[in-house]
Amino acid sequence: MPLFKTLMVIGPGLIGSSILRRARSTGQLAERLIVMDKEPAVLKRIEELGLADSVTTEPAMAEEADCVVVSVPVRAIENVVRSLSPHLRPGTIITDVASVRGELDSSILSLLPHGVEYVPSHPMAGTEFSGPDAGFAELFENRWALLIPTPETAPWACGKMQNFWEFCGARVKFIKADEHDRICAMVSHLPHLLAFTICDTADNLSSEMRSAVLDYAASGFRDFTRIAASDPVMWRDIFTANRDVLLETLDRFLRDVQSMADAIRDGDDDAITEKIKRGRSIRRTLIQNKQA
Amino acid sequence: MPLFKTLMVIGPGLIGSSILRRARSTGQLAERLIVMDKEPAVLKRIEELGLADSVTTEPAMAEEADCVVVSVPVRAIENVVRSLSPHLRPGTIITDVASVRGELDSSILSLLPHGVEYVPSHPMAGTEFSGPDAGFAELFENRWALLIPTPETAPWACGKMQNFWEFCGARVKFIKADEHDRICAMVSHLPHLLAFTICDTADNLSSEMRSAVLDYAASGFRDFTRIAASDPVMWRDIFTANRDVLLETLDRFLRDVQSMADAIRDGDDDAITEKIKRGRSIRRTLIQNKQA
Ligand SMILES: NC(=O)c1ccc[n+]([C@@H]2O[C@H](COP(=O)([O-])OP(=O)(O)OC[C@H]3O[C@@H](n4cnc5c(N)ncnc54)[C@H](OP(=O)(O)O)[C@@H]3O)[C@@H](O)[C@H]2O)c1
Numbered sequence: 001m002p003l004f005k006t007l008m009v010i011g012p013g014l015i016g017s018s019i020l021r022r023a024r025s026t027g028q029l030a031e032r033l034i035v036m037d038k039e040p041a042v043l044k045r046i047e048e049l050g051l052a053d054s055v056t057t058e059p060a061m062a063e064e065a066d067c068v069v070v071s072v073p074v075r076a077i078e079n080v081v082r083s084l085s086p087h088l089r090p091g092t093i094i095t096d097v098a099s100v101r102g103e104l105d106s107s108i109l110s111l112l113p114h115g116v117e118y119v120p121s122h123p124m125a126g127t128e129f130s131g132p133d134a135g136f137a138e139l140f141e142n143r144w145a146l147l148i149p150t151p152e153t154a155p156w157a158c159g160k161m162q163n164f165w166e167f168c169g170a171r172v173k174f175i176k177a178d179e180h181d182r183i184c185a186m187v188s189h190l191p192h193l194l195a196f197t198i199c200d201t202a203d204n205l206s207s208e209m210r211s212a213v214l215d216y217a218a219s220g221f222r223d224f225t226r227i228a229a230s231d232p233v234m235w236r237d238i239f240t241a242n243r244d245v246l247l248e249t250l251d252r253f254l255r256d257v258q259s260m261a262d263a264i265r266d267g268d269d270d271a272i273t274e275k276i277k278r279g280r281s282i283r284r285t286l287i288q289n290k291q292a
Numbered sequence: 293m294p295l296f297k298t299l300m301v302i303g304p305g306l307i308g309s310s311i312l313r314r315a316r317s318t319g320q321l322a323e324r325l326i327v328m329d330k331e332p333a334v335l336k337r338i339e340e341l342g343l344a345d346s347v348t349t350e351p352a353m354a355e356e357a358d359c360v361v362v363s364v365p366v367r368a369i370e371n372v373v374r375s376l377s378p379h380l381r382p383g384t385i386i387t388d389v390a391s392v393r394g395e396l397d398s399s400i401l402s403l404l405p406h407g408v409e410y411v412p413s414h415p416m417a418g419t420e421f422s423g424p425d426a427g428f429a430e431l432f433e434n435r436w437a438l439l440i441p442t443p444e445t446a447p448w449a450c451g452k453m454q455n456f457w458e459f460c461g462a463r464v465k466f467i468k469a470d471e472h473d474r475i476c477a478m479v480s481h482l483p484h485l486l487a488f489t490i491c492d493t494a495d496n497l498s499s500e501m502r503s504a505v506l507d508y509a510a511s512g513f514r515d516f517t518r519i520a521a522s523d524p525v526m527w528r529d530i531f532t533a534n535r536d537v538l539l540e541t542l543d544r545f546l547r548d549v550q551s552m553a554d555a556i557r558d559g560d561d562d563a564i565t566e567k568i569k570r571g572r573s574i575r576r577t578l579i580q581n582k583q584a
């Protein structure tokens with residue numbers, strides 16, 4: 001028997017449509033799939049792809065769902081939940097897949113009717129592409145899904161969502177919201193910020209430099225840019241929702257950059273090689289762990 | 293008939309041994325291969341690999357060479373050339389493969405006897421590995437080899453070295469030294485500096501963060517770290533030899549980072565998405581050019 005009778009996915013983009021594809025291909029997640037989006041064209045595409053039993057632009061259908069996955073940009077989540085709220089039955093699980101917690105959890109909790117279980121989750125999987133055609137059923141395979149229950153989340157709902165992500169192919173970890181945001185600032189948000197910026201810098205320098213970058217990208221630059229193709233609104237939302245933690249992590253990084261710059265300026269050979277060696281050690285461990 | 297009668301490679305590491313492998317596999321570069329290194333163990337390995345007709349720790353054999361490739365870290369080049377200099381015959385071509393020009397060219401020119409042709413070159417190809425076992429004959433295939441002749445380099449010698457790199461599989465471009473250093477600062481040296489530093493920052497933060505980085509590297513961090521495994525001495529030399537241009541490029545980048553940080557701090561949505569969009573455009577062009 002599938003985990004849920006009726007699963008509703010709101011925002012069938014990269015993440016949402018990957019969940020839908022997984023649900024279709026394994027049959028383990030739900031008997032019936034409802035898909036909601038604000039754009040009829042997107043819903044039409046979802047129907048063409050055979051990824052929904054019902055599609056809707058209206059939140060009222062949420063009353064038919066046992067589980068609602070809100071897979072829209074971080075700052076759009078609150079409004080979506082507000083519109084859903086009157087239609088949610090007690091016993092329904094609602095989750096988002098937001099890349100940052102920030103203040104989100106308390107706003108969402110304050111919107112939900114009694115008896116609805118909120119289980120924030122964050123699948124640590126993605127690509128630089130977006131939209132309903134970008135998803136694939138294996139996206140979460142062997143990747144982490146972080147579960148970040150609020151103090152009010154019922155254990156049974158955590159258990160269900162653990163099964164949900166495991167059926168998606170992911171490995172599940174429970175984590176606290178502040179720890180989540182600190183870790184994601186370091187492993188994901190800061191790298192994205194730097195990737196967007198280095199592309200911007202190259203672009204600003206001169207047209208000579210722009211074409212040189214395009215010619216010689218393989219020399220190191222290219223590695224920095226894969227993630228820079230990601231969606232602007234999604235990343236604007238992440239950067240602003242994790243503002244304080246991200247800026248603090250950036251400060252740490254800038255202090256380390258400054259210290260490397262000082263060592264180069266002063267010709268302090270030992271300091272330079274020490275920093276390079278320390279930097280290498282994390283990379284080497286990644287290689288040993290076959291994650292590189 | 294091969295391009296040179298006798299080719300001498302000094303420093304048979306990643307780059308040097310790739311040239312030797314290419315020479316062996318195509319027969320186009322030289323009839324005879326001499327390899328010099330300061331470490332007898334390295335020379336023994338080169339003999340085991342069948343990559344040399346003669347090996348030596350002594351510079352005297354340079355008198356037998358028509359072309360000498362000095363493939364050692366940037367700041368070791370000058371001393372190597374000083375030791376070779378008394379043994380070089382007029383008509384011999386000497387080249388290095390240094391990743392930065394800086395002050396190198398004038399120092400080398402002042403060391404060379406009359407009639408020896410110096411043709412600085414920089415193959416824009418590499419990996420994060422080093423040593424005689426890291427090389428491979430296809431390393432330069434379809435990559436750029438930049439030729440940076442000095443005002444005193446004879447045209448015939450430029451022509452020979454153009455053939456040399458083309459026989460290695462590379463596409464050749466002639467470029468001025470200062471332009472070379474500015475471009476490489478942007479496409480290669482700055483990305484490496486940031487890659488080493490972000491690994492260092494993660495490592496410095498806490499052991500919790502270190503292990504989180506290892507768990508969740510796939511979320512963006514990993515892309516930044518491939519190049520951070522590269523050799524510390526090679527990079528120390530590059531950073532210090534290109535000091536002024538690198539620090540200037542870093543300053544431009546830091547100003548752009550600061551401006552992104554300000555936009556995030558102020559919640560200036562338009563400024564954030566504008567910057568992200570500008571950053572994406574270079575990446576998109578790379579994808580269109582099939583270089584990504
Ligand atoms: N991409 C990743 O790497 C990744 C990884 C983990 C978590 N996440 C999180 O997953 C969520 C979705 O990201 P995604 O990559 O799947 O994005 P996506 O492919 O761009 O899909 C976003 C979906 O949200 C809808 N949407 C956008 N703005 C909306 C609004 N104001 N109101 C209602 N719906 C809106 C879009 O609908 P239309 O197409 O009709 O505009 C689309 O269906 C985000 O919260 C993101 O932080 C992303």
Ligand SMILES: NC(=O)c1ccc[n+]([C@@H]2O[C@H](COP(=O)([O-])OP(=O)(O)OC[C@H]3O[C@@H](n4cnc5c(N)ncnc54)[C@H](OP(=O)(O)O)[C@@H]3O)[C@@H](O)[C@H]2O)c1
Binds near residue numbers: 302303372389416426
């Ligand atoms: N790797 C890249 O991505 C890349 C790309 C383009 C250009 N380059 C340039 O190519 C050159 C060589 O780099 P590589 O990657 O081939 O390095 P590598 O694999 O580490 O090889 C360096 C070679 O130089 C020798 N060497 C080191 N220090 C020396 C010294 N003080 N005196 C004499 N010989 C010394 C080493 O000998 P031992 O093994 O005996 O120590 C080794 O044979 C550098 O100038 C670098 O800037 C590198």
